Amino acid sequence: MELSETDSTNIYAMTHIQHNMATHGSVFFAHRQWAGKGQHGKKWVTEAGQNIIMSAVIDPKPLIQGQQFRLSVAVALACYDFFSRYAGDETAIKWPNDIYWRDRKAGGILIENQLRGQNWQWAVAGIGININQVLFDAALANPVSLKQITGKNFDPVQLAKELCTHLDIRLSQLQNGSFEVLLAAYNEHLFRKGQVIHLKKGNSRFSCTLSGVNEAGELLVENGPSDRFQFGEISWIIA
Structure with a gap:
């Protein structure tokens, strides 16, 4: 679903889950959000219409509560696969789930979960990736966008669709029991491994x-x- 604006795509997705209006694979893309969330309660600040701002609804089965990191690995790898296709092999995953190019942050992931008792019902993977933005909030220490890396402009909606394809591939691997393969790939692309x-x-x-x-x-x-x-x-x- 493509939205002109919303407070937060994660909040929007969670609301749809609570009203039984979302299924596995539902994706909510916004051109603008004014209350985006990052890790540790931080705000995700982004320029309207310039970047990927989206949340994907995921049925985590057969994973169980306590295996949330496995889902984080799959989502991070999907973002890595997508971004490195354009930015090259200087792309990396900074633990636990930021996307970096060289020493600069290109994207972030926030996964929120809906639990019912001890059962892990749903996950919402919020993904923000800098695409065309070149001016950033001074409070952000080291941001970078795909445009800054390549010198090209991109269509964020089209790129979000490509990202969804990568997400489908990595989630299928996870659901088919290939976590060891995913973890090996995650470690292969780990930011500053061995340093x-x-x-x-x-x-x-x-x-x-x-x-x-x-x-x-x-x-x-x-x-x-x-x-x-x-x-x-x-x-x-x-x-």
């Missing part, structure tokens, strides 16, 4: 070497205060 990275935990800053991500979604490192970190436990310091 020294800089992290922050509370008031402490430290450096360590990134070795990968395990099936539980933990960031695995060497020469740090711990050998693994969970999502939300640390934050990146991008030089």
